[in-house]
Amino acid sequence: MKGHNHYLYPLKCYYMTKPIEGFSKLTKEEKLDWITTNYTDDPEAVKKVLKRYWNPDRSVQRLHDEFIENTLTNYYLPYGIAPNFLINGRLYAIPMAIEESSVVAAASKAAKFWLNRGGFKSSVSSTEKIGQVHFIYRGNPKKLESFFKEIKPKLHSDAEPLTKNMQRRGGGITGIELRKKTDALANYYQLHCTFETVDAMGANFINSCLEQFATTLTEGAKKFSDFSSEEKNLEVVMSILSNYVPNCLVRAEVNCPIEQLNGGDAISSEVFAHKMVQAVKIANASPHRAVTHNKGIMNGVDAVVLATGNDFRAVEAGVHAYAAKDGKYTSLTHAKIEDGNFKFWIELPLAIGTIGGLTSLHPLAKLSLDILGNPSAEKLMQIIAVAGLAQNFAAVRSLVTTGIQEGHMKMHLLNILNQLGATRAEKNTLIEHFKKNVATHSAVVGAFEKLRKG
Incomplete structure (x- = not known):
């Protein structure tokens, strides 16, 4: 353990500890003492x-303590800005919360590259969100269809107390369908429901509506005259929104004449354009490459989602499901050369919000939205998609020209030096050294050791 902060490691034997009752009722100091x-x-x-x-x-600390249960402290992530994003003719500085080196730098570099080439264009095609009531019905499917037709108006009317505020804002329930899923699972059916939640992510609204649908469905089944005694007892298993939102779509794109597509001194614009297209085709052909390709996209997407107080886990799950929607996991971005122009675009399912939840509570989330001009949910969807596209362009550009390590390792240099315990003077010396030399991990360690030896 020499050379390490030994107190960061749990060295005690776990068999020495005992289960605890009522941990959540302890004060913060008592929780600290116990752990x-x-x-x-x-x-x-x-x-x-x-x-x-x-x-x-x-x-502020009290506010953070109440976000989750059993809070001990805050876990910090760097909060940065990627400037110079021209999106639909408006200039943005995009807040990003992320710990990975080179992400903010890569996004900023891509933004600057496209700034004088027309910028980014983005649009939202739809904002439909989905929730489902999952239930088991052992009976005649035609009877169930008749029951659904009879109960459907009541499903809407019983949910009106929940929907009236959302309807005033332009949202609400947009559809309820009965779906037979018995091919996948015996006796399995769904109420497949769609919603418009305007500027809210809408999870609580959707789940509340679904639970009301479930109550109306089960109570109505007991009174439906055509059902047998067994059919009257249809079993609701669960009611929950879906984070797969294939009809909540945003598109972002860039394009320019090939001669304006500067890939660097070592490669012509024509070769660069061709290699970019080939790189995307490879990501479509190989799931192993596609996963890493899309992870780079999500570096940009997640950083903005986090900075604005949205749910990056829900976004990740939905986006990756969308990448596999055709039965094979593929690239989220697309590229082609057409009529002498290079075109690069992305299409993403994004269920996010700009009101409610942490977007209204977390001080930095509110600041992020303020920096972005307090956008609507649709505008924020466009900004997030652009961040993902910019990140992917920067990553693929590096891959097909200089290689990913040259830029990434220089950005990672400070992390390595901090791990080595370098002083400020040593950091300054080595930063200057690696402006002219390749910064691999072994090269940094070697240069550091040489500097220490004098």
């Missing part, structure tokens, strides 16, 4: 680390 005493080797040192990240403003 550090039972799971760490140096409780006082660990407590100092955890408290170091408490916000000095007590009201």
Whole structure:
């Protein structure tokens, strides 16, 4: 353990600890005492680390403590800005929250590249979100269809107390369908429901409506005269929104004449355009490449989703499902050469919001939206899609020209030097050194050791 902060490692034997009852009822200090005493080797040192990240403003810290349960401290991520994004004729500086080196730099570089080539164009084709009531029905399918036709108006009317505020904002329930899924699972049916939630992500609204549908469905079945006694007891298994939103789509694109597509000194514009198209085709042909290709896109997408207080896990799940919608996992971006122009675009399903949830509570989420001009949900969808497209353009451009490591490792240089315990003077010296030299991990370690030896 020499050379490491040993107190960050849980060295105590786990068999020494005992289950705890009522942990959530303990005060914050009591929680700290329990976790550090039972799971760490140096409780006082660990407590100092955890408290170091408490916000000095007590009201802000209290707010953060109440976001989740059993809060001990805050987990910080860097919050940066990628400037110079020209989107539909408007200039944006995009907030990004992410820990990975080179993401903000790559996005900024791509934004600058396209700034004088017409910028990014983006549009939203639809904003339909989905929720489902999953139920088991053991009976005659035709009877169920008749029952659904009879109960459908009541499904809408019983949900009116939940929908009236959303309807005032232009949203609400847009459709309820009965779907037979018995080919996939015996006796399995769905109420497949669609919603418009305007500027809210709408998860709570959708789930509340679905639970009301489930109640109306089960109570109505008990009273439906054509059902047998067994059919009257249809079984609702669960009611929940879906994070797969293939009809909540945004598109972002860039294009320019090939002669304006500068790939760098070592490659012509024509060769660069061709290699970019080939790289995207490879991502479509190989799922192994497609996963990494799309991960780079999500570097940009997730960073903006996080910075604006949205749910990046839901976005990730939906986006990757969309990448496999045709039965094979493929690239989310597309590229082609047409009539002497290079065209590069992305299409993403994004269910996000600009009101409600953390977007209204987290101070930095509110700041992010303010920096972006307090966009509507549709505008934010466009900004997020552009960030993903820019990230992918920058990554693929590096891959087909200089290689990914040259730029990435220079951005990663400070992380390596911090791990090595370099002083500020040593960092400055080595940063200058690697402006002219390739910054591989072994090269950085070697240069650092040589500098230390004098």
